[in-house]
Amino acid sequence: MLPFARVAVIGLGLIGSSVARAVREAMPNVRLTGHDADPQVRETARALALVDDVADHPGAAVLDAELVVLCVPVGAIGAVAAELAPDLPAGVIVTDVGSSKASVAQALAEALPGVAVVPAHPVAGTERSGPEAGFATLFRNRWCILTPAEDADPVAVARVAEFWRRLGADIEQMAPEHHDRVLAVTSHLPHLIAYTIVGTASDLEEVTQSEVIKYSAGGFRDFTRIAASDPTMWRDVFLNNREAVLDMLQRFSEDLSALQRAIRWGQGDELFDRFTRTRAIRRSIVEQGQDDARADFGRSHE
C-alpha cells in the first residue's frame, strides 16, 4: 500500500526536485503537486514536468495533500510553514529535509500547532543546486534520519519512514539534539572547513589563483566540491546549529594545533601515529556502501 496518494513538494531545488523525480519513479500513481518561491524555478519545473501541477501560490499546492515535504533552506522553514498553515487539509502530515533539526522542530511546532509534523533529514546531496540538478537515485542507499517529537503519532512516523524507504533510503530515528551533534561533525564542520580553505587559497598573494587551480589535483580540488554548495542553505545551517558547530570546531582547532606543534618541533613519530589511525574509517565507509569503492571516488583518469 502506498504510504501517501497525494504529495506536495514545497521548494524545487536539488533536493525537492530529486524527491519529485524519485516519487515519480518509485510511486508513479502518486499525484504530485509542487511550488517554489522563485518564478523561474517554477517555469523550469513545468518545462521538466517534475510534478503534475506547479502552483503559483504555495497554498494551492497543498490544498489536497496527504504529505507536504518542505524542501527549503532551514532558515525559511518557519515562515513557509506559517504561510501554508491556513490551507493545510485535515489529517495532513508535514515533513521537511532540513540539515539541522532542533530549530526546525521548534519552528514547525510554532507555525503548525495541532498538525502532525515528522521532521526528516535525508543525508544526501551534491554540490549542484536548482531544479535541473536533481535526480531520482539521489537517496538510494543513503540514510534518512527522522526526528519526531516524543509525543508524535507513531502511525504518522511509520508512514513518513515508508515514504523514504520507497525512495531508496534507509531509516534511522533519533532526538533532534543528537542529530544536530552528529551532523555537526559529519557534515557541517566539513563544509565550514572546505569553505574556509578555498577562501584562504583565493586570498594568497604570492601564489596566484591560476596556480591554485592548476595544481589542485594534489588534494585541494576535493575541498572545492563541497565549497561549491548552495550559500543560502549553508548560511542557514550554521546559524541554526550554532552551538554544536562551534563545539565541534573547537575540538577540531585543538587537534589542528597539536599537529601544528608536532610539525614545528619535527615530531615525526607523532605525525605518523596520527596519520595511521585514519585509514580504518575510510575502509568502513566504503564497506558500508557510503562511498564509491573505486579509487579516487571513481574519477575518470582518461
Place this chain on the structure above:
Amino acid sequence: MLPFARVAVIGLGLIGSSVARAVREAMPNVRLTGHDADPQVRETARALALVDDVADHPGAAVLDAELVVLCVPVGAIGAVAAELAPDLPAGVIVTDVGSSKASVAQALAEALPGVAVVPAHPVAGTERSGPEAGFATLFRNRWCILTPAEDADPVAVARVAEFWRRLGADIEQMAPEHHDRVLAVTSHLPHLIAYTIVGTASDLEEVTQSEVIKYSAGGFRDFTRIAASDPTMWRDVFLNNREAVLDMLQRFSEDLSALQRAIRWGQGDELFDRFTRTRAIRRSIVEQGQDDARADFGRSHE
C-alpha cells in the same frame, strides 16, 4: 626520438609502479629496470611484470640507466641517492617525484655531486598505496612541475620534460621554494586538515564511530579519502616543507576564526558573502580539466 632508452625506477609503490606502467604503454621499447627496498614489493613487481628486471640491490637497477626516477618518500631520497651514487653510470640523469622540492634539491645535490639532477613533481595520485595501486593513465592531463637548479644543463631538463610529456603530463617549471609554497596550499594543507578532522571525528564520545560512518555522505566522507593516504609519505612531506606548511596553516586558522566569530554572532551576511566567493574556483578547476566534470566527482548513485 625517445628521450631515454633505459630507465630505472627506484621505489615501486603507487607512483613508481604508475611510472613503470605508463612508460610501458607510451614507450614500449624502453628497457625498464626497478628496485624497491621491500622484498615483498619486489616480489609483487615481478609477478606483475612491472619492469623488465627487478633488482634485489638498488645499484644493480641503475648500472646501465640513462634516467633514474626516485619514487621514494621525500625523507628517504638523500639516503637512497647516496646508496646509488657509486653505481651510477656516466651521463645519467637523476630525477624524483617528491611532493616537496627545496629539501629534495639540497639532499640530491649533496648526495650526488657532479651528477645531472632534475627534480620533478607530478601532481597526481590516489589514496591507495603499493605496486598494485598504480595505473598507466595516472599522469594524463596532470601537471608535472620541474624544479631544476639555475645552473642545470638545459638539455637534461628538456629530456626529463619530454619524458613526462610522453607519460601524458603537462610541464611547468619553477623555483623549488615557490613550488613548496604553491603545493603547501594546494596539497599539503588539505591533507593536514583532512587527517585532523578524521581524527577529531574518531575521538568523539557522544557521537559514535558507527554514526560518523553511517552519516558520512553529508560531506565527511570526502575528507576520509585523502586522509587514507600513505602515512610515511605524508610525515616526510610535513617535516620537509615545514615553514611553508606552518605559514599556510596560520592563514587558514585566522580565516577559520573569522568564520567562527561570524557564526557565534549570527552574522548571516558575512557567512553568505564568504560562501559565495568559492564557487568560481570550482568552476575553473573543472573547466581546466583538473577535476571530473560530473556532479559529485562522478560517484555512482546506483
